[in-house]
Amino acid sequence: MGTPAGDPRAGSDARDRAIAALAAIAIGIQILEAAIPSPVPGIKPGLANIVTLITLLVLGWRAAVAVTLIRVVGSSLLLGTLLSPAFWLSLAGAVASLVLLAALRPFTPRHVGPVGLAIAAAMGHITGQFLLAWAIIIPHPNLPLVLPPLLLAALIAGSLTGILTAQVLADPRIQRHVRKPAPSS
Amino acid sequence: MTGGLLRWGDALIGTLAAAIVLTAFVLAYSPSGDARVLVISQAGAEPRHEPLDRARVLEIRGPAGITRIEIEPGRARCAESPGRQDICEASGWLQAHGEVAVSLPNRLTLQVLGTEPGFDSMHY
Numbered sequence: 001m002g003t004p005a006g007d008p009r010a011g012s013d014a015r016d017r018a019i020a021a022l023a024a025i026a027i028g029i030q031i032l033e034a035a036i037p038s039p040v041p042g043i044k045p046g047l048a049n050i051v052t053l054i055t056l057l058v059l060g061w062r063a064a065v066a067v068t069l070i071r072v073v074g075s076s077l078l079l080g081t082l083l084s085p086a087f088w089l090s091l092a093g094a095v096a097s098l099v100l101l102a103a104l105r106p107f108t109p110r111h112v113g114p115v116g117l118a119i120a121a122a123m124g125h126i127t128g129q130f131l132l133a134w135a136i137i138i139p140h141p142n143l144p145l146v147l148p149p150l151l152l153a154a155l156i157a158g159s160l161t162g163i164l165t166a167q168v169l170a171d172p173r174i175q176r177h178v179r180k181p182a183p184s185s
Numbered sequence: 186m187t188g189g190l191l192r193w194g195d196a197l198i199g200t201l202a203a204a205i206v207l208t209a210f211v212l213a214y215s216p217s218g219d220a221r222v223l224v225i226s227q228a229g230a231e232p233r234h235e236p237l238d239r240a241r242v243l244e245i246r247g248p249a250g251i252t253r254i255e256i257e258p259g260r261a262r263c264a265e266s267p268g269r270q271d272i273c274e275a276s277g278w279l280q281a282h283g284e285v286a287v288s289l290p291n292r293l294t295l296q297v298l299g300t301e302p303g304f305d306s307m308h309y
Contacts (some may be wrong), residue, residue: 104194112194119195119202148209155202162195 019055019063023070026051030075043153046161048075049097049121053114053165054174061105068094085137089129096128097121114169115162122158126150220280220297223261225254228292237261237297247291254295261297263288 030048038044048071056064072094076087100120104112130150134143168174225233225245235243235256242264243254250267260280266273266288273293276286282299 104198107194111192112198113192115191116195116198119198123202123205145213148206148213151206151209155199155206158202159199 015059015063018059019066019070022051022055022059022063023067023074026067026071027074027078030071031078034075034079040149040153042150043157045157046122046125047164049118049125049158049161050165050168052097052101053117053121053161054168056101056117057108057114057165057169061102064101065098068098089132089137092132093125093129096131097124099128100124113162114165115159118162118165119155119158122154122161123151126154219259220261220282220284220299222298223254223256223279224296224298226294226296235261245291245293247288247293249288249290252288252291252293261295262286263295266293267291 026048029051033044033047036044051071052064052068055067072087072090073082076082076084076090079086081087081090097120100123101117104117104120108117126147130143130147134140220237223235223237225235225243227245227247237256237259240255240257243256245252245254247267251265252263252267252273253265255262255264260278262278263273263276263286268288268290273286273288273291273295276284276295279286279295279297282297284297286295287293288295
């Protein structure tokens with residue numbers, strides 16, 4: 001949930017700048033990650049998701065959507081994959097995980113922390129990608145056989161990014177830039 | 186530090202996700218190996234479909250003699266065939282979807298089929 005402290009219109013410039021900065025960090029992480037060779041194609045840790053989660057928990061839902069969409073478009077521009085299948089897969093995963101994060105929004109500060117959010121987002125991400133791949137890009141009847149290992153990887157990656165998100169949120173250097181501290185109740 | 190940050194919702198989501206992963210593995214991989222039907226194709230004849238439900242022996246007459254086919258629940262094999270090199274017999278038990286045994290002298294192929302096709306190959 002967002003920042004109930006104060007009028008949301010006040011300081012919208014600062015908010016925009018924060019969104020831009022977070023999106024820039026997310027793009028940087030995504031591009032660094034794209035440069036890391038992966039043992040299995042299609043499996044990567046999704047560290048850029050940490051930025052989405054931090055945005056969600058600190059600036060709120062709309063900011064998280066903005067940061068994520070800017071990240072998807074911006075990183076694809078820099079990687080040269082804009083409008084290619086890789087871009088659509090990335091977008092489908094991002095949208096699916098945002099939908100799941102939106103569904104979890106009512107529980108977010110109190111009952112569900114970064115780890116739960118990250119796991120849900122990772123599972124949603126791979127499911128969205130898979131559905132797009134299966135429906136349009138590779139409509140092969142055997143494709144579901146690839147899904148279980150990908151889901152397992154998403155579970156592991158989601159747990160890791162969730163723990164990392166919690167660590168980052170708890171860091172005083174991050175807290176200093178945060179108007180409202182991470183929900184700790 | 187992270188220990189105190191876990192809430193019950195996190196545990197619930199983690200458990201649910203693990204259950205989804207497990208279910209996906211079970212659903213995707215368990216039925217794949219089971220052969221259900223033996224398809225017997227002989228040159229000049231309609232293919233015969235024999236369900237692999239109970240143990241029995243079939244004898245198929247061909248140009249070179251008789252091919253004896255053993256069927257057991259979930260698998261089948263070419264037990265005896267007139268070929269001198271025993272190629273048909275050497276195929277062993279056919280139990281995964283798509284496995285084939287061939288007897289050229291009898292112009293005969295045996296193939297088992299399952300419900301879920303297995304992998305032929307995988308590449309990226």
